[in-house]
Amino acid sequence: MATTSITLTETPHIQTLLSLADDALILGHRTSEWTGRAPLLEEELALANIALDLIGQARALYQAAGELIGHSEDELAYLRDPPAFRNALIMELPNGDFAFTIARLFLVSVASDQKWRTGFDDAALSAVAEKAMKETAYHVRHAAEWLIRLGDGTAESHRRAQDAVDTLWPFTGEMTEIRSDARLLWLHAVEPVLKRARLRQPEDGWMQSGGRDGRHTEHLGHLLAEMQILPRTYPGATW
Amino acid sequence: MTNDALLERARAAAASVTDPELPPLTIDELGILRDVRMDGGTVEVAITPTYSGCPAMMEIKSAIETAVRESGAEKVRVRLVLTPAWTSDWLTDSARRKLLDLGIVPPDRASGAEELFGRVSVRCPRCHSGNTERISAFGSTACKALHRCLNCREPFEAFKCH
Numbered sequence: 001m002a003t004t005s006i007t008l009t010e011t012p013h014i015q016t017l018l019s020l021a022d023d024a025l026i027l028g029h030r031t032s033e034w035t036g037r038a039p040l041l042e043e044e045l046a047l048a049n050i051a052l053d054l055i056g057q058a059r060a061l062y063q064a065a066g067e068l069i070g071h072s073e074d075e076l077a078y079l080r081d082p083p084a085f086r087n088a089l090i091m092e093l094p095n096g097d098f099a100f101t102i103a104r105l106f107l108v109s110v111a112s113d114q115k116w117r118t119g120f121d122d123a124a125l126s127a128v129a130e131k132a133m134k135e136t137a138y139h140v141r142h143a144a145e146w147l148i149r150l151g152d153g154t155a156e157s158h159r160r161a162q163d164a165v166d167t168l169w170p171f172t173g174e175m176t177e178i179r180s181d182a183r184l185l186w187l188h189a190v191e192p193v194l195k196r197a198r199l200r201q202p203e204d205g206w207m208q209s210g211g212r213d214g215r216h217t218e219h220l221g222h223l224l225a226e227m228q229i230l231p232r233t234y235p236g237a238t239w
Numbered sequence: 240m241t242n243d244a245l246l247e248r249a250r251a252a253a254a255s256v257t258d259p260e261l262p263p264l265t266i267d268e269l270g271i272l273r274d275v276r277m278d279g280g281t282v283e284v285a286i287t288p289t290y291s292g293c294p295a296m297m298e299i300k301s302a303i304e305t306a307v308r309e310s311g312a313e314k315v316r317v318r319l320v321l322t323p324a325w326t327s328d329w330l331t332d333s334a335r336r337k338l339l340d341l342g343i344v345p346p347d348r349a350s351g352a353e354e355l356f357g358r359v360s361v362r363c364p365r366c367h368s369g370n371t372e373r374i375s376a377f378g379s380t381a382c383k384a385l386h387r388c389l390n391c392r393e394p395f396e397a398f399k400c401h
Contacts, residue, residue: 042375042385049377060321099243127322130343134324135401142376 003235006071006079014065015086017125018076019063019212022087025077027108028054028219029227030095039098046142048059050105053135056151057128064124078231083214088170092211095187096164103164106143111175112136115123132238144193145166151197162199172206205206240311242277249282250275250308256302259295261379263337266299270329273320281314282307287325290381290399291325327401339364341381344397361397363388371395 010018031051038044062073091106095101116133120126150161176182183204194201208214230237240248253275254267254311266272266286274285284303290295295298300317307315327346333346344361362369375385383396 025365045375045379045385046377049381052292052294052381053290056288056290060291073370123322125280127324128291130324131288135291138376138399145376 003079003232005081006075006085008069008071008080013122014069014214017065017068019086019088019125020128021058021092022074022126023057023083023108023112024061025117026056026085026087026091026223028052028058029223030091030093031101031105033095034101040178044100046099050139050142053132053139057132057135060131061125061130062099064128069123074231078115078228079096082216082224085214085216085220085224086212087210087220088171088174089208089217090168092158092223093168093171094104094216094219096167097160099160100167102146102150103161104168105139106147106193107165107168107172107190108175109136109139109143111172111182111186113140114185114189117179118179138233147193147199148197151199161197165194166197166202169202170206171206173204174209174211177209179214179216245312246275246277246282248310249307249312249315251282252306253284253303256299256306259298259302259337261341261343263341266303268331268334268337270325270331275368278316281316282312282315284316285318285320287320289325293381306375325401326400327351330398338398342395344386344395346398346400361386361389363393364395365393366391 021202027050031047031054035044035051036045038047059073064075066073067070070090083158090104093104105227113133113136116129116136118129147161152158172186173183176186181218187204191201209211253272254265255261255320256266256268258264258274259272261269261397269289271286271289272284273287274283276283283309286296286299286303296319300319303317304315330345338345342364344364359388361371363371366388368388370389371386372389373384374387374394378385378396382399384399386397387394
């Protein structure tokens with residue numbers, strides 16, 4: 001028996017909190033899917049740690065939003081349907097191969113890093129950002145090191161890394177919509193790493209969007225089905 | 240018991256709770272324990288996570304509740320605070336000594352973004368050689384990284400500067 005989904009009244013501030021929280025939760029969940037199947041033990045630890053950081057950030061943000069609108073963090077994560085999620089589409093894309101996972105982690109982490117450093121007026125949000133920026137700096141470095149290794153590696157790893165960057169590029173616009181100079185700053189940070197990885201930087205063209213308005217790819221529904229099935233099937237279940 | 244005596248005992252009890260991932264170290268030495276105060280008849284304990292997703296927080300919270308109750312307090316509330324953000328600079332000297340005894344290299348002082356990227360080599364906790372390399376930026380817990388000594392060939396963990 002499925003539990004009823006919650007519906008929210010979203011002020012712009014709540015929407016900001018939910019966008020940040022959903023970005024972190026959905027990418028955290030995707031990253032956690034590597035657990036038990038990463039290509040090497042060290043990477044297993046790394047991806048699990050990164051997923052944990054992201055889900056931790058999401059929890060703090062859901063708590064901040066939840067206090068304002070009277071919902072628990074679990075309700076916000078488990079009892080909303082795909083159209084209520086505010087994450088950018090890039091977070092929900094399936095992991096693909098290791099190159100795709102690393103390329104996405106890099107492109108997203110650079111945007112997150114800059115976002116956390118922007119500074120926020122809201123006290124709860126700055127508290128989360130203050131912690132998250134240190135964690136995200138670590139994610140940027142880890143993903144960049146791997147992207148360089150893959151892009152500047154074998155012909156096969158280069159091809160896969162280039163494919164990943166090309167496929168992901170139209171999904172990167174949504175992350176830098178927040179401020180007018182955000183795209184330039186992001187490009188400025190991404191460019192040197194792509195260059196060192198000997199990867200071609202795609203031209204900025206038409207960009208995918210809709211995630212912030214709840215128009216998602218079909219992948220989010222599948223992800224949420226797996227993530228939400230337990231609390232929706234057994235409401236109030238505890239370990 | 241007076242409120243002052245109760246608070247003193249509660250404070251000592253909370254400070255003695257150990258980290259489940261690093262049992263010889265207390266949460267006080269690690270900088271996780273931020274504050275213990277009385278709020279009416281309730282002992283309120285404030286703790287802060289080392290990393291946003293630290294999975295030990297739930298266990299630490301219930302260990303504090305048990306310890307403070309055993310110290311004589313009837314009502315305990317544990318509050319999670321995020322700000323100021325935890326930094327490895329808060330590790331006490333005793334924590335640093337204990338880490339070294341465990342074969343874990345303590346973090347450098349003055350953490351921050353630059354140090355996070357700048358720390359290239361750490362000294363082997365066994366043979367003290369500076370000739371070491373980092374194997375993995377991520378270790379068995381969020382707060383540690385994996386290194387190897389190129390002199391004595393032993394792998395070891397180092398606490399991340401954070």
